[in-house]
Amino acid sequence: MAIEVRIPTILRSHTGGAKVVEGAGDTLSDLFADLDSRYPGLRGRLITEDGALHRFVNVYVNDEDVRFTGALETKLSDGDSVTVLPAVAGGASVG
Amino acid sequence: MLTLDQSIHDAIVAHARRDHPDEACGIVAGPAGSEQAVRHVPMENAERSTTFYRFDSMEQLRVWRELDDRDEDPVVIYHSHTATEAYPSRTDISLAMEPNAHYVLVSTRDPETAEFRSFRITDGEVVEEPVRIAGVDQHAVQTYMFGQTPTSVVYDCPAGN
Structure with a gap:
């Protein structure tokens, strides 16, 4: 089953420059594992060593922020569209 | 060098003043691959904090889609510091x-x-760049000194360039 995944500029070095790639999986976690088999290193930019979604990466499934839909356990179906955007964040605080 | 229209410069400063003491944030979009920052988009600081900012994730998705549809890039990403340089x-x-x-x-x-x-930030390295403010009258160009005494803005009116 095909799921369209939109890749932000900063991660396109992992996809040979491709802006949109296709993957498969029943959950977001499966999808990232599938993508990593073809685009090595991509998963490591999205998921921490503890296996959680990076705090400063936004992932959306069909316009919904996955933080509110089960994070990496979010269920996927054929034809879903996944968008990855690095959060735009910062500030004067140190740390 | 970042070149910005006076009106966009003023709108960014006004946004920062309006949200003070919280940090304000936003972008200036422009045609993809160009260095033209022409469309000011103030963004919500989802953190509503005096020391931190983060674009609201749903607003960011909407705005980034719009950039895609219009074939634009976020040429400028701005935010304010309200108690520090x-x-x-x-x-x-x-x-x-x-x-x-x-x-x-x-x-x-x-x-x-x-x-x-204005700065470029690549792989943890910060390089400051000059900011050129272009007025309504294209011949009246002001250049901000940069990297100097932070509490004063020095105007320099070049005659030749």
Whole structure:
């Protein structure tokens, strides 16, 4: 089953420059594992060593922020569209 | 060098003043691959904090879709520091994810004079760049001194260029 995944500029070095790639999986976690088999290193930019979604990466499934839909356990179906955007964040605080 | 229209510069400073003491943030979009920052989009600071900012994730998705549809890039990504200088903090540097963007910082710590500075942030390295403000009259060009005494803005009116 095909799921369209939109890749932000900063991660396109992992996809040979491709802006949109296709993957498969029943959950977001499966999808990232599938993508990593073809685009090595991509998963490591999205998921921490503890296996959680990076705090400063936004992932959306069909316009919904996955933080509110089960994070990496979010269920996927054929034809879903996944968008990855690095959060735009910062500030004067140190740390 | 970042070139900005006077009206966009003023709108960014006004946004920073309006949200003070919280940090304000936003972008200036322009045609993809160009260096033209022409469309100001103020963004919500989802953190509503005096020391931190983060674009609201749903607003960011909407705005980034719009950029895609219009074939635009976020040419400028700006935010304010409300009690410290207009220089990228360690947090700013570690979270900078757009190597092609001009990162503009505005400091509103002085109620009279806003500091307005621009940086490239790539792989943890910060390089300041000059900011050129183009007025309505294209011949009246002001150049901000940069990297100098942060509490004063020095205007320089070049005759030749």
